[in-house]
Amino acid sequence: MKAHEDLRTTGLPAALARHTCFLLARVAQQANEELDRVLEAWGMKTRHYAVLATLGDEHPLSQCEVGRRLRVDRATMVKLVDGLEGRGLVDRRRKPEDRRYYDLKLTDAGREVLQKTRSTVEGVDETILENLTEEQRAEVHDAFARVVGRNSNAQD
Amino acid sequence: MKAHEDLRTTGLPAALARHTCFLLARVAQQANEELDRVLEAWGMKTRHYAVLATLGDEHPLSQCEVGRRLRVDRATMVKLVDGLEGRGLVDRRRKPEDRRYYDLKLTDAGREVLQKTRSTVEGVDETILENLTEEQRAEVHDAFARVVGRNSNAQD
DNA sequence: TATTGTTATACTCTATAACTATA
DNA sequence: TATAGTTATAGAGTATAACAATA
16 A cells, blocks of 8 residues: 555645645645546646647747746756657757747647647546636636736736 | 746746646646745745644644645655754654654744744735635635545545 | 757655564 | 654656757
8 A cells, every 4th residue: 555545535734724825735736636647548747738738829839938838947848848749749840040949839649639638637627616606717717817927027 | 047037937828827727736836936935034845834834733743644634755754844843843752652653743932933924824825815805715715625625535 | 149959967855665663 | 463753765857057059
């Protein structure tokens, strides 16, 4: 019996559950674990999905650019994209006008995987929000989006 | 200029911000960083505070017991408590009836640090919730508490 | 000079397993 | 035997710095 199994069956102490930040951290942790679990069937982890989704939004993006949006540094991005390219999900070629950069794009396979996994990820979202009404969900989502946005000044 | 600084100035891609789980993860990450920052003045990190708060709730607790509540394994707990004991914040002595266990308690200093840092942590909570009304805050808090509770079956 | 991408390295956190002491 | 705590070790994940290629 692994210690790890024991750990995930325990609730948060009341003194911490009172703090929104700790409660939130625990929810996020649980969601991330569930995400890793459902993405395992696709040979991916949470952060691989994040890259695919980012590229699904904005088409040719450099490795650094994706890293900045995802708060992942350059060195880490190399191996991350290595994995996605190796599975044929991302097309990685030099930008013709400036050969220092890559033009990262989703391949057809990458776009397909993104579409198919998206609904699974939405299922994880659903487990987080299941106790809220549609209106409340929108309010929460909006409030958190503003918190994230407040710490962003790269919107120009 | 450190790469790290660049990373924290960037917003989440829209495709990810649409997913509650990714939005939540980013908010939790920002909150955790801010927490580490404010606790640095006390020579602590987020997880030290978590231990103090747990002991503040329930008085004599074994190391393993704290670890289970916090999802931290035994080996990691050793060094965590080493640090808190070294700073005189936690009293660590063997349980008389069963000397395998510790009876971990807050010292007076530990209780004082907990009280003084609690308001700082509540300040971090406030930044997360600032866009919500009192009623909405309660709803969100309750909804997330239920998500965390759902994954707990160690309540007996 | 400045930036992307790469590599190698180090550091942090955590997981695992073997040990001891107690029961 | 079973569990708490300890230690040592190994494994992720990530940060740092040096480097090459390009501008």
